[in-house]
Amino acid sequence: xxxxxxxxxxxxxxxxxxxxxxxxxxxxxxxxxxxxxxxxxxxxxxxxxxxxxxxxxxxxxxxxxxxxxxxxxxxxxxxxxxxxxxxxxxxxxxxxxxxxxxxxxxxxxxxxxxxxxxxxxxxxxxxxxxxxxxxxxxxxxxxxxxxxxxxxxxxxxxxxxxxxxxxxxxxxxxxxxxxxxxxxxxxxxxxxxxxxxxxxxxxxxxxxxxxxxxxxxxxxxxxxxxxxxxxxxxxxxxxxxxxxxxxxxxxxxxxxxxxxxxxxxxxxxxxxxxxxxxxxxxxxxxxxxxxxxxxxxxxxxxxxxxxxxxxxxxxxxxxxxxxxxxxxxxxxxxxxxxxxxxxxxxxxxxxxxxxxxxxxxxxxxxxxxxxxxxxxxxxxxxxxxxxxxxxxxxxxxxxxxxxxxxxxxxxxxxxxxxxxxxxxxxxxxxxxxxxxxxxxxxxxxxxxxxxxxxxxxxxxxxxxxxxxxxxxxxxxxxxxxxxxxxxxxxxxxxxxxxxxxxxxxxxxxxxxxxxxxxxxxxxxxxxxxxxxxxxxxxxxxxxxxxxxxxxxxxxxxxxxxxxxxxxxxxxxxxxxxxxxxxxxxxxxxxxxxxxxxxxxxxxxxxxxxxxxxxxxxxxxxxxxxxxxxxxxxxxxxxxxxxxxxxxxxxxxxxxxxxxxxxxxxxxxxxxxxxxxxxxxxxxxxxxxxxxxxxxxxxxxxxxxxxxxxxxxxxxxxxxxxxxxxxxxxxxxxxxxxxxxxxxxxxxxxxxxxxxxxxxxxxxxxxxxxxxxxxxxxxxxxxxxxxxxxxxxxxxxxxxxxxxxxxxxxxxxxxxxxxxxxxxxxxxxxxxxxxxxxxxxxxxxxxxxxxxxxxxxxxxxxxxxxxxxxxxxxxxxxxxxxxxxxxxxxxxxxxxxxxxxxxxxxxxxxxxxxxxx
Numbered sequence: 005x006x007x008x009x010x011x012x013x014x015x016x017x018x019x020x021x022x023x024x025x026x027x028x029x030x031x032x033x034x035x036x037x038x039x040x041x042x043x044x045x046x047x048x049x050x051x052x053x054x055x056x057x058x059x060x061x062x063x064x065x066x067x068x069x070x071x072x073x074x075x076x077x078x079x080x081x082x083x084x085x086x087x088x089x090x091x092x093x094x095x096x097x098x099x100x101x102x103x104x105x106x107x108x109x110x111x112x113x114x115x116x117x118x119x120x121x122x123x124x125x126x127x128x129x130x131x132x133x134x135x136x137x138x139x140x141x142x143x144x145x146x147x148x149x150x151x152x153x154x155x156x157x158x159x160x161x162x163x164x165x166x167x168x169x170x171x172x173x174x175x176x177x178x179x180x181x182x183x184x185x186x187x188x189x190x191x192x193x194x195x196x197x198x199x200x201x202x203x204x205x206x207x208x209x210x211x212x213x214x215x216x217x218x219x220x221x222x223x224x225x226x227x228x229x230x231x232x233x234x235x236x237x238x239x240x241x242x243x244x245x246x247x248x249x250x251x252x253x254x255x256x257x258x259x260x261x262x263x264x265x266x267x268x269x270x271x272x273x274x275x276x277x278x279x280x281x282x283x284x285x286x287x288x289x290x291x292x293x294x295x296x297x298x299x300x301x302x303x304x305x306x307x308x309x310x311x312x313x314x315x316x317x318x319x320x321x322x323x324x325x326x327x328x329x330x331x332x333x334x335x336x337x338x339x340x341x342x343x344x345x346x347x348x349x350x351x352x353x354x355x356x357x358x359x360x361x362x363x364x365x366x367x368x369x370x371x372x373x374x375x376x377x378x379x380x381x382x383x384x385x386x387x388x389x390x391x392x393x394x395x396x397x398x399x400x401x402x403x404x405x406x407x408x409x410x411x412x413x414x415x416x417x418x419x420x421x422x423x424x425x426x427x428x429x430x431x432x433x434x435x436x437x438x439x440x441x442x443x444x445x446x447x448x449x450x451x452x453x454x455x456x457x458x459x460x461x462x463x464x465x466x467x468x469x470x471x472x473x474x475x476x477x478x479x480x481x482x483x484x485x486x487x488x489x490x491x492x493x494x495x496x497x498x499x500x501x502x503x504x505x506x507x508x509x510x511x512x513x514x515x516x517x518x519x520x521x522x523x524x525x526x527x528x529x530x531x532x533x534x535x536x537x538x539x540x541x542x543x544x545x546x547x548x549x550x551x552x553x554x555x556x557x558x559x560x561x562x563x564x565x566x567x568x569x570x571x572x573x574x575x576x577x578x579x580x581x582x583x584x585x586x587x588x589x590x591x592x593x594x595x596x597x598x599x600x601x602x603x604x605x606x607x608x609x610x611x612x613x614x615x616x617x618x619x620x621x622x623x624x625x626x627x628x629x630x631x632x633x634x635x636x637x638x639x640x641x642x643x644x645x646x647x648x649x650x651x652x653x654x655x656x657x658x659x660x661x662x663x664x665x666x667x668x669x670x671x672x673x674x675x676x677x678x679x680x681x682x683x684x685x686x687x688x689x690x691x692x693x694x695x696x697x698x699x700x701x702x703x704x705x706x707x708x709x710x711x712x713x714x715x716x717x718x719x720x721x722x723x724x725x726x727x728x729x730x731x732x733x734x735x736x737x738x739x740x741x742x743x744x745x746x747x748x749x750x751x752x753x754x755x756x757x758x759x760x761x762x763x764x765x766x767x768x769x770x771x772x773x774x775x776x777x778x779x780x781x782x783x784x785x786x787x788x789x790x791x792x793x794x795x796x797x798x799x800x801x802x803x804x805x806x807x808x809x810x811x812x813x814x815x816x817x818x819x820x821x822x823x824x825x826x827x828x829x830x831x832x833x834x835x836x837x838x839x840x841x842x843x844x845x846x847x848x849x850x851x852x853x854x855x856x857x858x859x860x861x862x863x864x865x866x867x868x869x870x871x872x873x874x875x876x877x878x879x880x881x882x883x884x885x886x887x888x889x890x891x892x893x894x895x896x897x898x899x900x901x902x903x904x905x906x907x908x909x910x911x912x913x914x915x916x917x918x919x920x
Contacts, residue, residue: 039372040299040579041695042660043588043596045210046071047161047217050586054599058287060673069675070597072273074291075155077104077227077667080147082206085593088292089155089259090669092275092677093726096261096268097230098155099680100667101705102238103348105257106341108143108153109229115144128340131637132232133718137267140228140260155261156221157273158595159203164192168207168216178566192218210589212300213569214576219594224261224268231258231720233713234637240621242633243347247355249685249703250612251654252621254713256680256705258723275669277727278676280785281652281706282602284614290598290659290681290702292668294591297692300575303370304398306693310360312408314353316477321350323469331462352663352689359690369694379582390578397571400564407560409477414484414553417470418463421501424451425519425547426554432533433551448529453522458508458515459498468494487549500542517543591662600659605699607687615655615706618647639717646716650788650855652706655679658697661688670704679704772797773858775814776883780867784883787857788819794850796889801828801845802836802882804866810843812867814860814884825856828884837877841866844876848889860884 044050046067055061062070075098077086087104091097109128134140143153168188172181189207196205196218203220210217238255245251261268282288298305328343359365377394381387416423430436431444459467471494478484489497506512508520518524518541528535528544536544579587604614621636622644628634630641661668661684670679681704684691688700711727714720772795773786804812815827828845836844860883866872868882876882 039369039694039696040587040590041297041691042598042600043294043297043591043662044598045161045217045589045596046158047163048585049597050588053586057599058673060287066675069273070289070291070671071158071595073275073675074595074597074669075157075224076221076293076595078154078156079145080150084145085293085295085664086145086153087667088665088669088681089667090275090291090677090680091261091270091273092258092277092669093729094269094271094274095726096224096263096270097274097723097726098227098259098261099669099677100257100259101680101682102233102235102255102257103344103682104667105143105153105229105232105259106235106344108145109232110341111146112141112144112229127232129235131234131718132229133720133723134228134230135722137260140230142226142228142262143259150225152225153227155224155227155259156204157224158219159222160218160220162218162220163215164207164218165214165216167192178570179563182566182569189216196220206594208592208594210592211576211579212572212590214573214580215589224263226262226265228260228262229257230260231714231718231723233257233718234640236633236635236637237640237713239344240634240636241624243351244633246348247351247683247686247689249654249656249701250616250620251682251703252616252624253682254653254705254709255682256710275671275675275677277707278672278678279708279711281708282655282670282672282678283785284602284604286602286672288600288602288657288659288670288672288678290600290657290661290665290668290670290704292596292661292665292681293593294596294598294660294662294668295593295664297591297662299590299693299695300572300579301693302394302397302401302575303366303373304394304401306360306366306369308401308404308408309693310357312405314357314360316408316412316473317353318350318357319473319476321346321353323473324466325350327462327465327469331460331465348683351686355686355689356692360693362690365690365694372694376579376582380578386578386581390574390581393571393574393578397568397575400568400571403560403564407557407564409474410482410553411557411561413470413474413478414488414550414557415470416550417467417474419459419467419498419501421515421517421519421543422546422550424525425517425541425543426550428519428525428529429536429544429547429551431529432536434533435555436551451522451525458520459502461505464498464505467498470494471497483549483553488546488553490545497542497546501546517541519543588660591664593664598660600657600697600702602655602657603701604656605701607699612656614657615652617649617653618651618709618712619649621653622647622649643716648712648789650790651708651712653709654682654703655706656685656701656703658700659702660691660695660697661702662692665702670702677707679706680710770888771885772888773816773856773886774884775858775860776881776885777868778812778860778862778883780862780864780870782860782862782867784860785857788855789857790855791851791853794852796848796850798846798848798887798889799826799884800881800887801833801884802876802878803828803833803843804841804862805830805833805843806841806863812860812862812882814858816886817857817859819855819857821854825851838875838879839866839871839873841873842876844878858884858886 049062049067051061073091075089075091077089077100078084079086086108087100089098089100089104092099106128113126113128132141144151145153168185170188171184176184193205193207196203200220202222204223206219206221208217208219209215233254233256238253238257239246240253241248241251245253261270263269298309301309325343325346328346373394380390416426427444427447431441431448433441436444471489474482474484485491490500492500501517502508503513503516508515515521518528528539528541537548539545576589602614604612606612625634625636630636657670659670659681661681663683665681666683668681669677670681672678681702683703685699685701685703688702690696691700711724714724714727773789775784775786778784799816801814803810803814810828810830810833813828815824817823818825826847826849828843830843832847833843833845836842868879869875871879
């Protein structure tokens with residue numbers, strides 16, 4: 005089955021010098037091969053590309069901060085890539101997405117014995133806010149020896165390509181070379197554990213194995229739930245809106261990492277919180293753990309995905325969703341989260357298939373592959389080494405087509421008793437390797453005196469479905485039907501092995517197979533291979549036939565895996581030789597960062613906005629008459645009038661993400677949190693194979709939407725205070741909703757911030773907008789915010805003039821008309837104390853109902869706190885503060901006594917300007 009040219013390829017696989025790698029490297033790539041995406045590794049950041057694209061070249065401190073603030077959620081080992089998260093305070097507070105923690109919450113609740121009839125309702129639906137650290141709940145995950153959710157932080161990376169390939173000889177075939185590499189990997193991991201036992205090592209293959217890295221992580225093994233929003237608002241729109249955009253979901257959650265029973269000290273590596281998030285056109289960076297992508301797959305490999313693998317997945321997910329809906333049991337919470345995950349997987353699979361069936365997309369992919377091949381063939385040395393790779397990979401794909409259905413359906417099909425029987429057979433079968441028999445015996449010993457699980461209605465339906473789907477993909481005379489099932493239907497086979505539907509249950513008949521009973525099972529094993537070979541037990545009979553089929557499939561699969569790995573690594577080397585290191589590797593479920601821009605897109609003849617707001621959330625709820633899945637929890641309806649409808653919920657950006665990116669932090673160039681990734685839009689699903697950013701988008705929850713929910717719905721003041729303490733800038737979490745301001749919802753000017761004589765008497769008035777402590781080269785905005793009824797305001801501004809012109813100043817804008825209704829100018833400001841440059845303005849007026857936004861800009865000098873000379877008398881108010889003065893007793897006299905100009909009598913004249 006091996007090909008001589010393949011063997012020749014493997015003979016020289018790992019002896020490529022630096023000179024060969026750079027023969028065709030393009031120094032002006034600038035995403036020339038953009039179909040391979042932008043999932044950058046931290047050890048090889050594309051600094052030149054970032055500088056060309058954004059005028060921003062991050063230094064090592066920036067890259068280290070981004071890496072150390074980012075986390076990966078895992079289970080007992082790295083095979084459970086649960087999602088991404090990030091530190092957002094100095095006390096181990098972590099931001100992630102709701103969907104990343106749902107399974108962990110459900111498992112924790114099920115372990116605690118919660119049922120569907122619990123009163124009050126489960127936190128899975130009702131949401132959860134820990135009132136204190138004592139109430140934060142440690143979360144479980146699936147695991148035998150260590151059943152807890154964990155978070156890991158990438159500390160070190162090392163290139164171990166040479167060590168992995170050490171000892172691989174030109175004469176080795178693919179299987180031999182693969183075995184040597186696997187042995188080398190185990191040695192590398194063992195040495196890493198011994199040298200640095202406090203770190204958890206992982207081998208990561210990049211560019212399909214052309215480059216191999218050793219990643220070493222710090223593990224936080226005590227992760228606790230802090231905030232969980234209502235399931236219905238986190239997944240608003242349900243499966244219908246999932247993987248779509250525009251979207252209106254508050255899909256976020258907060259966790260906390262603990263060490264030695266105390267919140268982890270993350271002072272040195274956490275992201276600061278901000279308000280206002282990001283605007284259209286702003287560059288943003290996503291840091292997380294994108295899942296596996298297949299962009300370096302050849303056309304033949306993609307056609308295999310299109311024709312067999314994805315259609316099989318769609319059929320399995322479709323039937324699994326139907327069965328789950330029909331069988332809700334006592335463990336409804338884990339079943340519900342499992343159903344949500346399967347629905348998402350189904351929709352994702354359909355989207356991927358749609359992309360692979362798109363003739364235009366596939367033609368583009370074929371053209372890209374041909375350009376890659378032509379680039380290789382244009383160089384004599386590279387052509388000699390890599391020229392036959394595509395034809396060889398096509399041959400592997402053809403053999404994969406013959407194996408795919410057999411590998412999937414020659415199995416126990418979720419029938420645990422047959423699965424146990426397979427292990428029993430393999431523990432004694434002389435045709436198995438000694439290593440395989442040893443592993444099987446250890447597994448059998450691990451069962452102890454426990455019996456096999458008794459299938460319930462759902463599991464029986466899943467097993468029957470496995471058989472039914474097998475008939476779609478396997479020929480009628482396949483041994484699975486003739487020998488394993490013995491010509492029986494799935495239902496008849498279940499009855500032969502287990503018994504009728506009530507078998508094993510109270511009042512029902514006994515389970516038929518002896519595999520279920522520990523004593524009989526042990527007696528059979530002790531009798532040895534002869535007894536197993538002659539057994540007529542229905543599960544053992546089926547298992548004997550299955551082991552033969554499984555062994556044949558595994559042997560062929562091992563050969564094809566080794567060949568595909570070798571060819572894939574060669575393709576990776578060809579890629580590096582042809583395009584250089586500014587080409588990003590495929591996603592591997594390990595830490596990456598991606599660049600992008602906040603941007604909407606055109607779709608179906610209209611324009612899709614870059615952001616969505618609470619206006620849209622409540623409108624969608626109303627348009628569907630508050631019916632599932634567009635219903636809202638009662639508290640969201642009761643507190644609707646307190647919500648600032650202009651605040652952003654979700655936003656779209658061109659960042660390169662995939663499954664596994666959920667929960668990833670979105671930051672700006674200053675490493676401030678602007679959002680958390682939910683997933684991509686439906687158009688982005690084909691990005692797993694061919695990356696494009698014309699319509700595909702990453703969809704994220706905006707920080708303002710999160711803050712609105714924390715303050716207005718969940719009363720999470722403890723968490724809000726912690727987040728605000730983690731920011732470098734002034735943050736105003738209370739929304740601009742004038743008619744609903746209350747004492748506990750208003751930003752109150754603190755004693756030290758209201759020091760100007762003209763403001764002392766209003767130091768307890770609520771702030772509508774505030775931009776203060778403004779630094780060099782600032783350009784800040786607050787709002788937009790809606791005023792629903794007329795309100796008296798006082799606006800106080802501090803700025804700087806230079807040569808008679810204000811260079812640090814601000815203005816208030818009516819968003820609906822675009823008019824500046826208040827602004828600071830040299831003519832209307834007065835001396836503010838300190839350096840003669842310092843200017844101030846305090847004016848009053850009544851604002852009519854409308855939507856407003858406050859702006860402030862500054863130049864590069866004499867800004868807070870970098871004064872040239874002396875700062876103004878009230879330097880902490882440097883910027884603009886806008887107060888609500890409605891219904892303040894004695895206001896006119898107090899203002900007059902303080903020297904504040906009287907309120908204008910007409911709104912026709914902008915505040916702060918004299919009538920012309």
